[in-house]
Amino acid sequence: xxxxxARQRARRGEGDRLRGEILAAAEDxxxxxxxxxxxSIRAIADRVGVTAPSIYRHFAxxxxxxxxxxEMVFGRLDAALEAAAAGAADPFDEIRRKGRAYVxxxxxxxxxxxxxxxxxxxxxxDHDLDGPAVAGAGAFNHLQETVERIIxxxxxxxxxxxxxxxxxxIWTGVHGVTSLRIAMPGFPWPAIDxxxxxxxxxxxxxxxxxxxxxxxxxxVRRRADGSQH
Amino acid sequence: xxxxxARQRARRGEGDRLRGEILAAAEDxxxxxxxxxxxSIRAIADRVGVTAPSIYRHFAxxxxxxxxxxEMVFGRLDAALEAAAAGAADPFDEIRRKGRAYVxxxxxxxxxxxxxxxxxxxxxxDHDLDGPAVAGAGAFNHLQETVERIIxxxxxxxxxxxxxxxxxxIWTGVHGVTSLRIAMPGFPWPAIDxxxxxxxxxxxxxxxxxxxxxxxxxxVRRRADGSQH
DNA sequence: TGTACATCAGTGAACGCGCGTTCACTGATGTAC
DNA sequence: TGTACATCAGTGAACGCGCGTTCACTGATGTAC
Numbered sequence: 001x002x003x004x005x006a007r008q009r010a011r012r013g014e015g016d017r018l019r020g021e022i023l024a025a026a027e028d029x030x031x032x033x034x035x036x037x038x039x040s041i042r043a044i045a046d047r048v049g050v051t052a053p054s055i056y057r058h059f060a061x062x063x064x065x066x067x068x069x070x071e072m073v074f075g076r077l078d079a080a081l082e083a084a085a086a087g088a089a090d091p092f093d094e095i096r097r098k099g100r101a102y103v104x105x106x107x108x109x110x111x112x113x114x115x116x117x118x119x120x121x122x123x124x125x126d127h128d129l130d131g132p133a134v135a136g137a138g139a140f141n142h143l144q145e146t147v148e149r150i151i152x153x154x155x156x157x158x159x160x161x162x163x164x165x166x167x168x169x170i171w172t173g174v175h176g177v178t179s180l181r182i183a184m185p186g187f188p189w190p191a192i193d194x195x196x197x198x199x200x201x202x203x204x205x206x207x208x209x210x211x212x213x214x215x216x217x218x219x220v221r222r223r224a225d226g227s228q229h
Numbered sequence: 230x231x232x233x234x235a236r237q238r239a240r241r242g243e244g245d246r247l248r249g250e251i252l253a254a255a256e257d258x259x260x261x262x263x264x265x266x267x268x269s270i271r272a273i274a275d276r277v278g279v280t281a282p283s284i285y286r287h288f289a290x291x292x293x294x295x296x297x298x299x300e301m302v303f304g305r306l307d308a309a310l311e312a313a314a315a316g317a318a319d320p321f322d323e324i325r326r327k328g329r330a331y332v333x334x335x336x337x338x339x340x341x342x343x344x345x346x347x348x349x350x351x352x353x354x355d356h357d358l359d360g361p362a363v364a365g366a367g368a369f370n371h372l373q374e375t376v377e378r379i380i381x382x383x384x385x386x387x388x389x390x391x392x393x394x395x396x397x398x399i400w401t402g403v404h405g406v407t408s409l410r411i412a413m414p415g416f417p418w419p420a421i422d423x424x425x426x427x428x429x430x431x432x433x434x435x436x437x438x439x440x441x442x443x444x445x446x447x448x449v450r451r452r453a454d455g456s457q458h
Numbered sequence: 459t460g461t462a463c464a465t466c467a468g469t470g471a472a473c474g475c476g477c478g479t480t481c482a483c484t485g486a487t488g489t490a491c
Numbered sequence: 492t493g494t495a496c497a498t499c500a501g502t503g504a505a506c507g508c509g510c511g512t513t514c515a516c517t518g519a520t521g522t523a524c
Contacts, residue, residue, distance in 0.1 A: 018467080035349070040509075040510065040511080041511060041512085042509075042510075042511085050468070050469090051468070051470075052512085053469070053470085053513080053514090054467070054468045054469075056512075057466090057467065061512080062511065062512095117409065117412050117413070118408070118412055120264070120412075164419075165419045165424075165427065166427070168418065168419055169427045169428070171409070172402075172405040172406050172409055172424060173401075173402065173405055173428075174405075175405045175408070176402055176403075176404045176405025176408070177401050179347070180346065180400070180401055180404050183346050183347055183348065183349075184346070189397065190393075190394045190397055194394060195394075195398060198390075198394065198398045199398070199402075202431030202432055202435050203431055205431070205435065206431050206434065247500080247501090269476075269477065270478060271478085279500095279502090280501070280502055280503075281478085282479080282481090282501080282502070282503085283500070283501045283502075285478095285479075286499090290479080291477095291478065291479095
């Protein structure tokens, strides 16, 4: 219920309101149908309570619309990871929380996740790449900052891995867990925390050998215990 | 999309010939167009040099057809992994080769990979699950056998991880590398071998601490060198 | 104040498209006599 | 041996569908005079 500003002479009624409603409807459809192909211009218009052509007053075409949804979801993922990291005891804990939050986000919104990381991005070819790319880079950079803090914690004498490569490794790892679960929900997967600690624990021990009894063997022991902390 | 010239009608007993040609055409289209949505009944029929309705003499519907393609591709993936493993020096080497072969297979046939591991499997809901499930289980079981041989090699005193969980971890890892590259080909990824050794090396060191100087630190050093063996 | 007018968000009808699928059929093939 | 017939792989036309997108339009709104 935003009152019309007298200064904005060109904006009659609530022109931008429909734009927001369209994006919200597209997202709703994605959630409800859990099927990207069900998100059509017509379905979105129906959901908003408007006819299909009026979508085109706010978005050049369908790809532009979906790109805006992608951008929005990227922002939300980033926010979810940052929120999960808040209050972490140390950088290792922070990565652990972020990893778990990443998987949770993907499993809670599988079609959103699909849109971000499991679809062709041909769409972007002919359009403005910057929006989604910038939004996605935000989350990646935040992750890399955490990784850099971890590397700073590495025991003396331990060579430091490249933060960029390590960030990619972490992303790739949590993506593997998330996307295979989304694609093959019927498969008898081990517990999420068990899978995540299998990824993280050997690295923790490698970077902080003093914290691990007898080097890397600690990782195996911890995992084999089934303890998920 | 040039149709095969003047196809000869199958003889009485050779009804299965077209079936094979249909499957091959579906696969060709997947490879050439790199787009699952381009693989339509009509396009397949055109490619074979036949009209669309004759597809239905050999497959109940489109989903059944695609399921057969999936089954075929699963078999091919399994064969590629086994071939790559042949001649490995030891189980660790075998896993390394299989991991690399898995990624190579996915990147060489991205749309096949998509079909196996990045798509909704709703299709399977109303159809016979057994074919693809059995074919997929073949590759998984072969991988698990290798994992079991690795675990047998673990140094005395090192607790042995559960082979099933470890197999899932490896699969998840190589899938993460493969599928993110397919979904985001524009991203500046590190070298494949660098990514794979980041996954494998800490585990190698953890299971065989004697082979690593100063415990897990060896993994970091090896990786930081950029040496990809 | 009332009235004429400009603005522009949203409409209704239509377009051409490719899709999966169906149906009655055609005509080459193999076989029985 | 030749001929009639049954078989059945593949055809041609059509179905209804939902899609993205276009176009000329309508009619409520805000403003100028």
